[in-house]
Amino acid sequence: MTATQAPEAAVRSADEAVFSVRNLWKVFGPKADRVPGGEHAALPPAELREATGCTAAVRDVSFDVRKGEVFVVMGLSGSGKSTLVRCLTRLIEPTSGTLAIDGEDVLAMDRSRLRELRRHRAAMVFQHFGLLPHRTVVDNVAYGLEIQGLSKSERRAKAAELVAKVGLAGMEDRRPSQLSGGQQQRVGLARALAVDPSVLLFDEPFSALDPLIRREMQDEVVRLHREEGRTMVFITHDLSEALRLGTRIALMRDGGIVQLGTPEEIVGSPADDYVREFVRDVPREQVLTVATAMRPALAGESERGPAVRPDATVAEAIEAVSRSGDPAARVMDAGRLVGVVDRACLLDVVAGTAEPAVTAPAPDAPDGPREVTA
Numbered sequence: 001m002t003a004t005q006a007p008e009a010a011v012r013s014a015d016e017a018v019f020s021v022r023n024l025w026k027v028f029g030p031k032a033d034r035v036p037g038g039e040h041a042a043l044p045p046a047e048l049r050e051a052t053g054c055t056a057a058v059r060d061v062s063f064d065v066r067k068g069e070v071f072v073v074m075g076l077s078g079s080g081k082s083t084l085v086r087c088l089t090r091l092i093e094p095t096s097g098t099l100a101i102d103g104e105d106v107l108a109m110d111r112s113r114l115r116e117l118r119r120h121r122a123a124m125v126f127q128h129f130g131l132l133p134h135r136t137v138v139d140n141v142a143y144g145l146e147i148q149g150l151s152k153s154e155r156r157a158k159a160a161e162l163v164a165k166v167g168l169a170g171m172e173d174r175r176p177s178q179l180s181g182g183q184q185q186r187v188g189l190a191r192a193l194a195v196d197p198s199v200l201l202f203d204e205p206f207s208a209l210d211p212l213i214r215r216e217m218q219d220e221v222v223r224l225h226r227e228e229g230r231t232m233v234f235i236t237h238d239l240s241e242a243l244r245l246g247t248r249i250a251l252m253r254d255g256g257i258v259q260l261g262t263p264e265e266i267v268g269s270p271a272d273d274y275v276r277e278f279v280r281d282v283p284r285e286q287v288l289t290v291a292t293a294m295r296p297a298l299a300g301e302s303e304r305g306p307a308v309r310p311d312a313t314v315a316e317a318i319e320a321v322s323r324s325g326d327p328a329a330r331v332m333d334a335g336r337l338v339g340v341v342d343r344a345c346l347l348d349v350v351a352g353t354a355e356p357a358v359t360a361p362a363p364d365a366p367d368g369p370r371e372v373t374a
Contacts, residue, residue, distance in 0.1 A: 017064035018199050018231045019088060024061045024097035026083055026255075029054030036060070036096040045254050057083040058094070059255035065199070070225060070232045072246035074239065080255040081235045085203050088233065089122050090114055102198070119147060123192035127204045131176040131187055138163055138172040140187050144195040155194075162190040166220060182213035186220065193224075199231040207237070218244060239278060243267070243287055251275060263287050268349075285315040285350045293317070293349040294331045294339030307332045308341070318346050 025036040030053050035041055040051050041060075049055055057080045065071045073081045086092040088099065090106060099106040101121060109117065118124075123144070131140050138159045145155035163172055166186040176184055185205060192200055202221075206214040218241060225232060236242050242249050243263045250260045259271035267287045270276035291310045305326040308317045310333050321329050321343050328342035 016066075018067050018102060019065040019233070020098075020100045020103075021064070021088075022062045022098040024058055024084075024087060024099060025056065025095045026058040026080075026087055026092060027054050027056050027095045032095050056255045058087060061097075061255075061257055063250055063257065063260060065231060065233055066247075067231055068229045069247035070221075070234055070245050072234045072236060072242045072249045073252060074236050074242040074249060075252035076237055079237075079252040081237075081252050082203055084252070085124075085201055085233060085235050088201065089118050089124070091118075091124075119144065120195055121197055122199050122201055123195055123197040124201045124203065125185075125188050125192045125205045127207055131184055133176050136173050136175060137168060137179070137187055140176070141190045141194050144191060148195065159190070159194060162194050163187075165193070165224075166190045180213070181209050182216060185209065185217055189217075189220065189224075197230075199233060202232065202234040204235050204237065206241070214241075221245060239282065243282065251278065264289055264292065268292055283315075285318065285346075286313055288314050288349055290314060290317045290329070290331055290341045290346075291339075293345040294341045295345065297330070297337055297340045305329045305340070309333065310338060314346050314349050317341050318343070318350075321346070 023036075027033075027035045029035075029049075032054050035048070035052060035054050035056060040048055043051060045055065059080070061080075061084060063071075073084060075081045083092055087094045088101075088106070090109070094107065101117065106117070132143065135143070138156055141162055142150075142155040142159035145158060150158075160172060163169060166189055168183060168186055168190070171179070171183065176187070179187065188205070206217045209217060221232070221234075222245065224230070234242075234245055236245075243266075246263055248260065248262055249266050250257045251266065252258065253274060259266060259275050261269075264287055266275065267279045267282050267284055270279060289311050290308055290313075293314060294310070305328045306320040306324045308320055308329045308331055310331055312320075317329050321327070321341075328340050330337055331339040331341060
């Protein structure tokens, strides 16, 4: 794709996506605009710094965020994930590339359009809650609505509804100092939801929380997504969190995307040794689905065995086969037999030695978060 072709391609892709990103770079340092497409663009980070004095925080990244999905960007500290999410609304200005939201060129937006983007279309939930200490819970939630110009009665009524939605009913008049960390993060989530954005951007929102509270907040994200189907971009360094929440995952390293795929693709077919090491300790049977293990049904197999869905996990299928005492399970999709999984194939998947014989029909829409223990 040439430089002149890229903007057109990005806009065409954005017609079918909330965010469409092509060849995005963010380079910090002197004469940063010379790095993308230049003679030093392919240098490893240390060599790039030595040669140019620059750091490529985001390096030639391309992806689409589909409507209704939870798109997770994960990576270790310094991988570029937080810089990337800030580039989406130009809280950080990209160095080069193309970026569109709902088909509109974000890089061409003036200050007025950017304010509208951040206030109405893409709301951010930060790691540090950023609540106003002198305001009550309900007034913190209503803050964005106040900026939008809603009357006091309208914004407080809507804020009260959202306070209840995130599980804080009865705490409307408390100050942030009277709340736990998890409760404060729920306020931050409600505040983001209040402006009814088309996409929610989460920048490692739960990393400062205790493990139990973190799990509760993940449950809240899963619940809200299932109820509303809202598009989400979620940044995390935690693999189990990414696998649990993500429809698709972009795994970053040194500013670039190493692999982009579903949780099943990331765990079942690592793109390289780096990804393979990343997912080494993940219980495969809790992530991979029976579509990975199923084969065509043989004569007579359509009548025997328990029924499982193509998107059931291998662990669920193993349990179903064990309970039934049958040698195999039927894979049923909308009442139609699409394949069979037997115990040997399922165990081969767990061991990482299976080759898929049948591919399940692709879903019409993103599945959203699913319960995964990793």
